[in-house]
Amino acid sequence: MTNTKTHKVTLIPGDGIGPEVTDAVVRILEATGVKFDWERFAAGAKAFEKYKEYIPKELYESIERNKLALKGPVTTPVGGGFSSINVTLRKKFELYANFRPIKNLPGLETRYPNVDLIIIRENTEGEYVGLEHEVVPGVVESLKVITEKGSTRIAKFAFEYARKHGRKKIHAIHKANIMKMSDGLFLKCAREVGKGFPEITYGEHIIDNTCMQLVLNPYQYDVLLLENLYGDIVSDLCAAFVGGLGLVPGANLGAEAAIFEAVHGSAPDIAGKDIANPTALLQSAVLMLRHMDESAAADRIQTALEKVYEEKKSLTRDVGGTAGTKAFADAVIAAL
Ligand code: NAI
Numbered sequence: 001m002t003n004t005k006t007h008k009v010t011l012i013p014g015d016g017i018g019p020e021v022t023d024a025v026v027r028i029l030e031a032t033g034v035k036f037d038w039e040r041f042a043a044g045a046k047a048f049e050k051y052k053e054y055i056p057k058e059l060y061e062s063i064e065r066n067k068l069a070l071k072g073p074v075t076t077p078v079g080g081g082f083s084s085i086n087v088t089l090r091k092k093f094e095l096y097a098n099f100r101p102i103k104n105l106p107g108l109e110t111r112y113p114n115v116d117l118i119i120i121r122e123n124t125e126g127e128y129v130g131l132e133h134e135v136v137p138g139v140v141e142s143l144k145v146i147t148e149k150g151s152t153r154i155a156k157f158a159f160e161y162a163r164k165h166g167r168k169k170i171h172a173i174h175k176a177n178i179m180k181m182s183d184g185l186f187l188k189c190a191r192e193v194g195k196g197f198p199e200i201t202y203g204e205h206i207i208d209n210t211c212m213q214l215v216l217n218p219y220q221y222d223v224l225l226l227e228n229l230y231g232d233i234v235s236d237l238c239a240a241f242v243g244g245l246g247l248v249p250g251a252n253l254g255a256e257a258a259i260f261e262a263v264h265g266s267a268p269d270i271a272g273k274d275i276a277n278p279t280a281l282l283q284s285a286v287l288m289l290r291h292m293d294e295s296a297a298a299d300r301i302q303t304a305l306e307k308v309y310e311e312k313k314s315l316t317r318d319v320g321g322t323a324g325t326k327a328f329a330d331a332v333i334a335a336l
Pocket residue numbers: 017021072073074075076077086245246247261262263264265266267268269270275276277278280318
């Protein structure tokens with residue numbers, strides 16, 4: 001049954017394709033009858049124009065209050081400019097677990113059928129701490145920070161998730177043959193946590209081999225536990241198994257707050273053309289509904305989405321259709 005409660009949710013439409021996919025998803029969410037009170041904020045370059053801050057104080061306060069946000073992608077300048085809004089929010093709210101399920105949608109032909117992988121990425125440490133400096137002209141140091149606390153808590157998250165959802169295997173992915181201390185610590189913590197979960201098979205694979213193994217046979221893996229950078233890269237690789245970045249959802253989870261966002265970025269190459277696929281953000285919103293205890297609405301959207309994919313009439317271009325973002329959203333709403 002749909003709850004009568006109104007949910008206050010911070011909404012960050014983002015930029016590039018962000019506003020288009022966010023509008024589509026908000027329309028679908030509202031069509032379920034669940035009541036939302038959206039607190040809408042710009043972030044990144046758009047926010048700077050208005051507030052002279054890349055992340056306005058009001059946005060931080062809104063997430064602190066609501067403990068919940070739905071976020072479109074935000075562009076990060078390459079090689080200079082402001083720090084990533086995504087990384088900053090994840091660090092600020094200690095959203096240490098980045099959860100990304102990789103699963104096929106029925107009816108959609110992809111490189112691999114019946115993929116069912118869970119990617120669990122450490123979200124606050126590693127190379128993404130952003131500690132870089134020029135030692136002398138022409139020499140730059142970039143620090144990778146791995147802590148026992150951070151590694152243990154993400155390993156716990158992965159093992160507890162696996163136990164709760166009946167997953168059988170966890171592979172910790174690393175490069176501890178080269179980064180003996182940092183990746184070595186990550187592995188040591190994972191092994192230690194794993195001792196408390198004897199029913200779950202634990203394995204370790206080196207990141208480069210993992211990429212090849214994934215492409216050869218993704219079915220050999222179940223849950224992948226990765227540091228921040230490896231998780232970022234492997235997420236995009238695995239998205240291609242099930243149809244690409246237009247499909248794969250994500251959740252940034254911490255003890256105090258959660259931000260739901262797709263794996264993909266702002267896709268400047270297709271922005272403003274009404275061709276982006278909103279499925280990835282929609283599936284992120286489905287994860288959000290479950291997190292909010294609105295499982296009935298989550299199930300309804302998932303069923304409607306699957307129906308639209310099975311009918312194949314209203315799909316976007318990235319998955320072989322001709323429909324626009326808005327028309328796709330209309331089809332999901334009609335199927336609800
Ligand atoms: P991207 O994920 O934006 O795009 C990669 C490719 O996938 C492009 O060809 C794009 O057209 C396609 N694609 C992505 N989402 C799609 C969708 N919903 N429907 C159809 N096709 C889709 O990656 P890119 O180009 O490397 O990054 C662009 C910007 O996004 C950068 O500034 C990057 O920093 C930022 N970014 C932001 C993220 C976030 O806000 N969480 C995550 C990843 C990147």
